Amino acid sequence: GQQLNQSPQSMFIQEGEDVSMNCTSSSIFNTWLWYKQDPGEGPVLLIALYKAGELTSNGRLTAQFGITRKDSFLNISASIPSDVGIYFCAGQSYLQKLVFGQGTRLTINP
Amino acid sequence: DVKVTQSSRYLVKRTGEKVFLECVQDMDHENMFWYRQDPGLGLRLIYFSYDVKMKEKGDIPEGYSVSREKKERFSLILESASTNQTSMYLCASLLVGWDRYTFGSGTRLTVV
Numbered sequence: 001g002q003q004l005n006q007s008p009q010s011m012f013i014q015e016g017e018d019v020s021m022n023c024t025s026s027s028i029f030n031t032w033l034w035y036k037q038d039p040g041e042g043p044v045l046l047i048a049l050y051k052a053g054e055l056t057s058n059g060r061l062t063a064q065f066g067i068t069r070k071d072s073f074l075n076i077s078a079s080i081p082s083d084v085g086i087y088f089c090a091g092q093s094y095l096q097k098l099v100f101g102q103g104t105r106l107t108i109n110p
Numbered sequence: 111d112v113k114v115t116q117s118s119r120y121l122v123k124r125t126g127e128k129v130f131l132e133c134v135q136d137m138d139h140e141n142m143f144w145y146r147q148d149p150g151l152g153l154r155l156i157y158f159s160y161d162v163k164m165k166e167k168g169d170i171p172e173g174y175s176v177s178r179e180k181k182e183r184f185s186l187i188l189e190s191a192s193t194n195q196t197s198m199y200l201c202a203s204l205l206v207g208w209d210r211y212t213f214g215s216g217t218r219l220t221v222v
Contacts, residue, residue: 043200044213098143099155
């Protein structure tokens with residue numbers, strides 16, 4: 001099936017640092033989504049992107065839909081302890097199936 | 111808010127057992143999905159259903175089957191559990207025409 005390559009797989013940062021992660025695909029997607037999963041919970045949607053080139057913010061989070069429609073990035077500014085978790089990118093294609101990246105595990109040292 | 115409820119948070123089963131994982135959503139969504147989550151592999155689609163009694167294979171359907179007899183309930187079945195099916199299983203639902211998947215909290219299955 002389709003695959004997304006998400007990097008990095010893990011990050012260890014200090015509180016207050018900025019974070020950047022990205023996803024690339026060999027396929028074009030119509031929608032890019034970014035999810036966060038807290039420990040013991042299911043993923044929750046953070047940001048949805050619908051147009052190539054679109055840049056969208058949600059508080060300290062900023063995400064962009066790549067011009068080629070084959071990539072996306074997520075930035076988190078001024079990280080805080082509650083940002084800890086696993087972040088997933090996802091591309092949406094026909095039949096509204098989601099294809100997920102491998103996830104980025106974020107750990108923050110206070 | 112839509113709620114997706116998975117019946118068990120943790121399950122331990124023996125090799126060869128038949129295992130049922132249940133998922134119920136309360137918002138009349140047409141589409142429901144089963145994913146498994148493994149470290150380094152992300153979420154991989156096992157099966158999905160876009161209507162009652164309808165099902166489609168995802169990317170990794172081998173060793174699994176599903177049942178959707180009622181709109182609100184989507185069951186994942188492991189006919190004969192094996193140790194390589196030890197994983198976190200996530201159910202999700204989606205309203206047709208929208209992109210907002212809602213996930214359950216997951217069932218962590220261990221097969222011994």
